[in-house]
Amino acid sequence: MTERIGRCMRKTKETEISLSINLDGQGKNRINTGIPFFDHMLHGFARHGLFDLDVDVKGDLEVDCHHTVEDTGIVLGQAIADALGDKAGIKRYGSFILPMDEVLALCAVDLCGRPYFKYDAEFTVQRLGGLDTEMVREFFYAVSYSAAMNLHLKILDAGNNHHMAEAMFKAFGKTLDAATMAESRMQGVWSTKGSL
Numbered sequence: 001m002t003e004r005i006g007r008c009m010r011k012t013k014e015t016e017i018s019l020s021i022n023l024d025g026q027g028k029n030r031i032n033t034g035i036p037f038f039d040h041m042l043h044g045f046a047r048h049g050l051f052d053l054d055v056d057v058k059g060d061l062e063v064d065c066h067h068t069v070e071d072t073g074i075v076l077g078q079a080i081a082d083a084l085g086d087k088a089g090i091k092r093y094g095s096f097i098l099p100m101d102e103v104l105a106l107c108a109v110d111l112c113g114r115p116y117f118k119y120d121a122e123f124t125v126q127r128l129g130g131l132d133t134e135m136v137r138e139f140f141y142a143v144s145y146s147a148a149m150n151l152h153l154k155i156l157d158a159g160n161n162h163h164m165a166e167a168m169f170k171a172f173g174k175t176l177d178a179a180t181m182a183e184s185r186m187q188g189v190w191s192t193k194g195s196l
């Protein structure tokens, strides 16, 4: 398989983002979104997906964290799609149940080219560091439609809110790693329709 590195740059009046992801990396990352808690989440995603991830975001945090988090999701999704190309020879599906102490998070992905998003997680605090907890949903929703993936995220067992957010980001990393992995027995695109 050739090098699978996706890059995306995006500039609006609200945010300026540059991001690159190597799907076959080692979890090395350089992340600066201006929101330390969000950096911590993306770090967990990259480390546990073994993705090399560079993220630089200058967002209008003087407003709130909304544009910064949502737009980072859009750009990450586009970079994933860019890295995957025609998706030939990959496993396509992935799922993972990730425990983090008392919390259990489920993630399932189909890199099918049809965006779908299902999310079931209820936080009991409004904010974790500088991240509004309602933005966790917005982030993953943005990733799902901009990468055109079917993404399911569900908290099976709730608990500490920091654990819940972190478990979902790590579960997404493990799941995306599984779905993007090469399948040596598969020639071409794994779909009965012939394209993904």
Ligand SMILES: [Mn+2]
Residues within 6 Å of the ligand: 040, 162, 166
């Ligand atoms: Mn943590």
